[in-house]
Structure formats: structure tokens, C-alpha cells
Amino acid sequence: MYVVVMGCGRVGSALSASLERLGHEVAVIDKDAQAFRRLGPDFRGRQVVGQGFHREVLIEAGAEKADAFAAVSSGDNSNIISARVARETFGIDRVVARIYDAKRAAVYERLGIPTVATVPWSTDRLMRMLLPDGVASAWREPNGTVAILPLPLHEDWVGHPVRALEQTAGCRVAFIVRFGTGVLPHADTIVQHEDTIYVAAVSGTVSEVTAAASAPPQEG
Known part of the structure; x- marks a missing residue:
């Protein structure tokens, strides 16, 4: 080139x-x-x-x-x-x-x-080095409105569909990395062990999304 x-x-x-x-x-x-x-x-x-x-x-x-x-x-x-x-x-x-x-x-x-x-x-890169996993975004829209972040899930989310996570956490699951391969999920995709979940969230709700995902899902 x-x-x-x-x-x-x-x-x-x-x-x-x-x-x-x-x-x-x-x-x-x-x-x-x-x-x-x-x-x-x-x-x-x-x-x-x-x-x-x-x-x-x-x-x-x-x-x-x-x-x-x-x-x-x-x-x-x-x-x-x-x-x-x-x-x-x-x-x-x-x-x-x-x-x-x-x-x-x-x-x-x-x-x-x-x-x-x-x-x-630069701020996001520094945050990823300083803070626990999932707190900093992997990507942020230039105007800062929407962030993509890797989300560490509570172990009890395994076996539940993506739909339940989205409804509880108030986010959208953008993609999943499963055994090194990217997966585009749908509402009925089941969360598995070792999945890395990337979600799209409004920047102002990142802490709420992280908190919801780190707690066990509510039954019923």
C-alpha cells in the first residue's frame, strides 16, 4: 500500500x-x-x-x-x-x-x-489495566453514549438464555466469544461455561448492568 x-x-x-x-x-x-x-x-x-x-x-x-x-x-x-x-x-x-x-x-x-x-x-485502556474485569469498556462510541464491555457473569447464569440476561441487566448482548470463536447470539442462545459475553449498554448504566450480571438470575 x-x-x-x-x-x-x-x-x-x-x-x-x-x-x-x-x-x-x-x-x-x-x-x-x-x-x-x-x-x-x-x-x-x-x-x-x-x-x-x-x-x-x-x-x-x-x-x-x-x-x-x-x-x-x-x-x-x-x-x-x-x-x-x-x-x-x-x-x-x-x-x-x-x-x-x-x-x-x-x-x-x-x-x-x-x-x-x-x-x-486512552482512558478506557488505562481503566482496563487498573479496574476489575468488566468495569471498563472494550469499545466506546465517539460521543460516549454507547459502550461495548466484556461482562463477567455470575456462575448461575450458565444454562439461562441470552433473553433473560438482557431483560435483567437492561443491555443487549452484542456477541459471545466461545472457545476462541465469535458467536452472534439470538434471544434463545444459552449461556455456557467459559463464555465471554460482550454487551452493548448506555454508558450511564454500565455500573447497573455489571451489578445485575454479577448477581444470580432471579427465578420466575
Whole structure:
């Protein structure tokens, strides 16, 4: 693949080097020529000085033949403008933008531009390392409304259908990992030993969902 990376900070330089190690052709854009020193002496890709949302800069970086574009500079506005130009002007299908403001990320997702909301993503990663299993989400919608979380179940849930869990916990079972294989459940799918249950829940109810699942099911 030919990949254009806009931004040569710590993330951009690491991403570019990783892509090149995997055999991809990479062009890096940054407004500061000194930033390219982060790439190291062995980097063979193209280095372009300029603003990543300027058409002539993107042309110099080879955007017209690019298969993918990543906007990972330190500015939300620059990232989203660059991503939109890459998608709408140059027709690049694989486009992603790093965004610090999670509220903005939700808007851009609705515009069809995938984003990585840095602060919520990092927060969830840290929570998964610090807190008990199931408390932190495995994935969160950019605007924070819905979360997917792995749910540790009380052992008495084994043998009960997914329907009962959803009704009790007030969630939706999104998928189940069973013996290393993903399973898309239906209402009558029976919970088995060793299942890892992933549920979709409104973020504000995550604690209630976790509490309901960690208690034995109510009979009747």
C-alpha cells in the first residue's frame, strides 16, 4: 500500500516507521522540517514540508495514488480538514483522523470519516489495566453514549438464555466469544461455561448492568 501520514510527531513518526517495516510505501507531511528527524536515518519514504490540507502539498506527497491517509497531527482542525480533503478531493477510501475532542469525533464519524478519539481511547485502556474485569469498556462510541464491555457473569447464569440476561441487566448482548470463536447470539442462545459475553449498554448504566450480571438470575 501507499500511505500518506499527516503529522510527524511521536504518533506520526512511529506509525510511519511501522508501516515501512511492514513493507508499505509511506509519505510523511509536516509543517516543521525538523520533525522528520524523529523518523531516523533509515527511513526511506517521502518527506514533504507543508500544511497537510493544502492541495499542492498533498499532490507532492503522492495523494493522487495513495491507498490510505492518516491525519495524526496535534491539531483537531488540521486533522479533520486534511482527512476531508483526502477523502473528498483525492478519493482516498481508507482515511482516519486522530481527534482529541470526543464531541467533535462524533460529528466527524457521522460525516463518514473514521476517527480515533485519543482521550477516551486512552482512558478506557488505562481503566482496563487498573479496574476489575468488566468495569471498563472494550469499545466506546465517539460521543460516549454507547459502550461495548466484556461482562463477567455470575456462575448461575450458565444454562439461562441470552433473553433473560438482557431483560435483567437492561443491555443487549452484542456477541459471545466461545472457545476462541465469535458467536452472534439470538434471544434463545444459552449461556455456557467459559463464555465471554460482550454487551452493548448506555454508558450511564454500565455500573447497573455489571451489578445485575454479577448477581444470580432471579427465578420466575
